[in-house]
Amino acid sequence: MAYTRGNLAVKEKAQQKAPQRRYRETTKVVTRRKELPTREKLLYLTTVVAFIAVLVMLAGRYAQIYQLSASIHSKEIAVSELKTSIAELKVQKARLENQIVTTAKEQGYKEPTKEPIRVYTGTTSSNAAADGSGN
Secondary structure, three states: OOOEOOEOOOOOOOOOOOOOOOOOOOOOOOOOOOOOOHHHHHHHHHHHHHHHHHHHHHHHHHHHHHHHHHHHHHHHHHHHHHHHHHHHHHHHHHHHHHHHHHHHHHOOOOOOOOOOOOOOOOOOHHHHHHHOOOO
16 A cells, blocks of 8 residues: 555545456366266167157057047948838838738739648559558
8 A cells, every 4th residue: 555644544545546457267177978888878778769669559559449449430330320221121011011911912812711722632542552651
């Protein structure tokens, strides 16, 4: 400090003191990471490959499930169409069954009498003996 008017306790004036710039030296510590060992790299690689394989298997299963559900849906639609077709055919069958008697009478069908119909074939006694009936 400078001697000012005989008193050493006096502060210097700010104008007299020029601001000094001080530079701060900094050092940066650079640490290099060591390379991974080959075994550890292989372990990570196999883990990633196994994970991907599991994901592919799951995606494949979901695709199969989707295909099965789509085919089931299409089969259900086909079954419902067939059921409606069967119902229509049953109605048609009932209509035709009701028309059988009238159509047969129109075409010349006569209802049988209560006596059974007997058909005689010209069998003789020699044919009866050959049959072993003896009568």
